[in-house]
Amino acid sequence: MIDEDYYLIKNCIIAENRKARPSINERSDSCPFCPGHESDIEQVHLEVKQENDFLVKIVNNKYPICSYNQGLYGVHDVVIDTSRHLECPKDFTTPHWHILLDAMQTRWRQIAQDPKIGFIQIFKNYGKSAGASISHSHWQIVALSQIPYQMLHQYEHYNAYQDWAKKCYLCHKLQETKKEDVIFENDTWIAIAPTPSEFEHETWLVPKVHRKHYGDLQPQELESAGELLKILLSAYDKLKQNCEFNICFMSGGLHNSLDYHFHIKIIPRLTQWAGFELATHCYINTIHPKIHVRLMQSILRE
Numbered sequence: 541m542i543d544e545d546y547y548l549i550k551n552c553i554i555a556e557n558r559k560a561r562p563s564i565n566e567r568s569d570s571c572p573f574c575p576g577h578e579s580d581i582e583q584v585h586l587e588v589k590q591e592n593d594f595l596v597k598i599v600n601n602k603y604p605i606c607s608y609n610q611g612l613y614g615v616h617d618v619v620i621d622t623s624r625h626l627e628c629p630k631d632f633t634t635p636h637w638h639i640l641l642d643a644m645q646t647r648w649r650q651i652a653q654d655p656k657i658g659f660i661q662i663f664k665n666y667g668k669s670a671g672a673s674i675s676h677s678h679w680q681i682v683a684l685s686q687i688p689y690q691m692l693h694q695y696e697h698y699n700a701y702q703d704w705a706k707k708c709y710l711c712h713k714l715q716e717t718k719k720e721d722v723i724f725e726n727d728t729w730i731a732i733a734p735t736p737s738e739f740e741h742e743t744w745l746v747p748k749v750h751r752k753h754y755g756d757l758q759p760q761e762l763e764s765a766g767e768l769l770k771i772l773l774s775a776y777d778k779l780k781q782n783c784e785f786n787i788c789f790m791s792g793g794l795h796n797s798l799d800y801h802f803h804i805k806i807i808p809r810l811t812q813w814a815g816f817e818l819a820t821h822c823y824i825n826t827i828h829p830k831i832h833v834r835l836m837q838s839i840l841r842e
């Protein structure tokens with residue numbers, strides 16, 4: 541179970557087994573994700589191979605926060621998105637990005653078939669300041685029977701707006717966004733700086749067509765998302781060399797009637813949370829989202 545206090549609107553997951561996980565490593569000879577260390581992996585759920593190497597491999601997390609036979613029911617996977625130890629995601633080719641997003645969607649759909657799973661979070665921690673414990677690039681998929689409070693509240697507020705306005709909040713926001721406030725757009729996605737922006741240089745990628753889940757995205761949308769992620773991560777690298785970041789896939793809950801509009805958050809980790817943020821969950825952002833938009837636009841024009 542998620543440890544929760546309904547009245548103080550707080551929840552957490554106690555996972556003492558994660559204390560044993562290895563720390564970040566720069567060397568490939570001790571890396572459990574590098575080719576040659578297959579014996580470190582207990583279960584491979586999905587693998588896309590290219591010549592002698594793999595391109596994407598989805599495996600079980602050796603230090604899961606949840607599992608089918610633990611106190612907290614769920615799935616915790618690791619998505620190893622390159623066989624090369626220090627390859628940066630911004631340097632992946634566009635077809636590589638597409639294969640990666642497609643593989644994660646296939647796994648998402650497999651997990652979502654379980655009627656006991658109510659919520660799936662896909663995320664990437666890139667770099668130490670983003671929370672990565674292993675330097676070899678990877679993502680994680682956490683699927684839970686319970687929806688974390690923060691997300692449940694977001695779904696409820698989202699649907700309250702929908703009931704009142706008779707339209708989806710993010711669809712409406714996209715319609716209202718002026719051209720000058722768009723960081724970048726392609727045929728199926730639009731990149732914007734959200735208001736309010738909680739973090740310095742935070743960017744959201746929003747599909748132009750309403751989709752509740754990651755599982756609902758169509759092949760063309762996955763392809764364009766890969767193109768856009770590559771473009772934006774390269775721009776972030778120009779903004780700050782070796783930029784560390786989190787990517788969060790914001791998906792609607794499963795097996796419930798609450799609607800949501802899927803989107804992807806890119807959060808570069810340029811500052812640390814301090815006492816005010818930890819106390820209030822209200823974040824102090826020192827860069828106005830409009831300034832972030834202008835900076836990214838100028839980098840992308842170069």
Ligand SMILES: [Zn+2]
Binds near residue numbers: 567624625
């Ligand atoms: Zn490695």
Ligand SMILES: [Zn+2]
Binds near residue numbers: 710711712751800
């Ligand atoms: Zn929508």
